Amino acid sequence: MFKKMYSCYNTKMGLFRFFASTILVLFLLSSCSFHSTDAFDPLDPNGNITIKWDVISWAPDGYVAVVTMYNFQQYRHIQAPGWSLGWTWAKKEVIWTMMGGQTTEQGDCSKYKGNIPHCCKKDPTVVDMLPGTPYNQQIANCCKGGVINSWGQDPANAVSSFQISVGAAGTTNKTVRVPKNFTLKAPGPGYTCGPAKIVKPTKFVSADGRRVTQAMMTWNVTCTYSQFLAQKTPTCCVSLSSFYNDTIVPCPTCTCGCQSNGTQRGSCVDVFINYFLLKLHCSPETPHLASVVSDHGKNNYVPLVQCTKHMCPIRIHWHVKLNYKEYWRVKITITNFNYRMNYTQWNLVVQHPNFDNLTTLFSFNYKSLTPYGSINDTAMLWGVKFYNDLLMQAGPSGNVQSELLFRKDASTFTFEKGWAFPHRIYFNGDNCVMPPPDAYPYLPNAGSRWEVSLITLVVTLIASMAVVLTYI
Structure with a gap:
């Protein structure tokens, strides 16, 4: 009798463990699935940043392309200090020249003699040129310091472009390979970019509207925003x-x-005392506020907030x-x-x-x-x-x-x-x-x-x- 009871107990416990483990697995799977929906914004379900890469002409060892970023988000800007766009080349491509943008690093170009490429990195990062860039280095929709306004608020300024001359890339639609692993920082994290997809070549209409030309090849990359990825708080x-x-x-x-405790100072500023001391040209009690005012010629975008409960x-x-x-x-x-x-x-x-x-x-x-x-x-x-x-x-x-x-x-x-x-x-x-x-x-x-x-x-x-x- 005791053996029967023990056997029944083991059976029940086995069923309990099975169901418990099943529920745990389902919970973990559902938790993982949340990551794919983090970027969905219920108030702007179709909002995204689309990067369009148009090959506009062939070169002796590659091509010339115009890369355009469209901010199709209704209300989310890309603010100062602006966007930075990165990718990984599919082959051994180099960037010979750029207009309206520049890479942050040149990389190792030691194997080239005479004419040195603009960038030889396998994974270049491009940033926008600043306002005031010489006219002969500009193209349309460039040189705004990486700032792009939202489509809903200011569609005329919701676009940013640069031109790139790529070498060692192939000179036909069959030999060119699309870059991989696109990343967009605007200006920090938050955006996740999908793979580049070849689409119908873009058509361009001349200024007088009488002639239509088209790109040799076009691919698109779509990037979506997640507030959870952008900041922890x-x-x-x-x-x-x-x-x-x-x-x-x-x-x-x-x-x-x-607010930080006594051992961790500097998370906020006591506004009233320091503000009036600064207005009176006195030394503020909190040195952080003085550093914000002078800033030593450098831009610092990490928030320094007034001390509040929130x-x-x-x-x-x-x-x-x-x-x-x-x-x-x-x-x-x-x-x-x-x-x-x-x-x-x-x-x-x-x-x-x-x-x-x-x-x-x-x-x-x-x-x-x-x-x-x-x-x-x-x-x-x-x-x-x-x-x-x-x-x-x-x-x-x-x-x-x-x-x-x-x-x-x-x-x-x-x-x-x-x-x-x-x-x-x-x-x-x-x-x-x-x-x-x-x-x-x-x-x-x-x-x-x-x-x-x-x-x-x-x-x-x-x-x-x-x-x-x-x-x-």
Whole structure:
């Protein structure tokens, strides 16, 4: 009897181990599968950077090509210090000359006598030329210091190109081999590039539109962005408040990191003391701020942030400001806590169900994004040129503000259960951390109807427009 019981016990334990190991294997497989979807952006599902390599002519030992990068992302820029593009040659190719770009290293060209190639490395890295490059070294869409704007915000400047003369490469479509292992840094990690794929040769139309030519050969490379690969910690956070509740919901503590303890100094700067000491030309208590101001002639893009509980370079504050009879009003404030960055041509992407009823926007530009087809619940906002398109470094001028006026939709509008707050906010393409929903300012049980007369609305609108027109 005991043997039977022991045998039954062993059988049950064996089944338990089998199912447990099966579940563990399935979990590991599913965890691995997440990596392929990391780059998917639900608010820009088709966003990518496409690199097009057009062979435009043959040379005695290779070819001349124009390499063009198209930033098809709706709201994600490539910011300073710009992109760098790398690959591995399939054979023993060299780069004889370049226009509009240059490699970071020449490599070992000792076997060449007389005419020395521009680059002999097996795995070259190319960067854009700087503005002010001599005209005879430029081509169209080059020489912007590697900065490429997003397609949705500035399509005219969402392209970057360089020309390359390749030797030891083959001189026909059958002998040329496409490069491998493309990498794109913009300016840091975050992008993953697929393999080069040969496509139909690109057709070019002459300036007068009367002649069409085509490339000898064309291949494309597609690169997609993942915030998880770009940085280990978030870069922005969201705080909330409302007129109907005194509670201000801050960014969660340690959202983008925590202040260092006594043994690890230098993670942040105490803004108030050091800022006024610098203004008075005194020696700041914290040497890090002085080094940021002088910078010793070098650009440093590692964030140095103001000491806060959240430690984020950027904070977005969403304030439900007023409630009218037929409208409601929101104030958005973007604050820069980073001493090392002026954010040029910044943008904000906000998802909220009432954007289909947006009536007026002050001092920001607006573009509707419809990532799900006909549903208009996502907006891209950015600054007015020469007014607030530059978000200054941390300090008194390090913020921009705007107000949004929405028409109420009787079927959906409510201040209850956090409906008035956004579902999601991106800054410069990075998803910002929201407070937990249970912490949102709640609507009091009594006195929930806060309305402002139409006259007050009109006066406020006129005053706001006057302020904007004064600065434009």
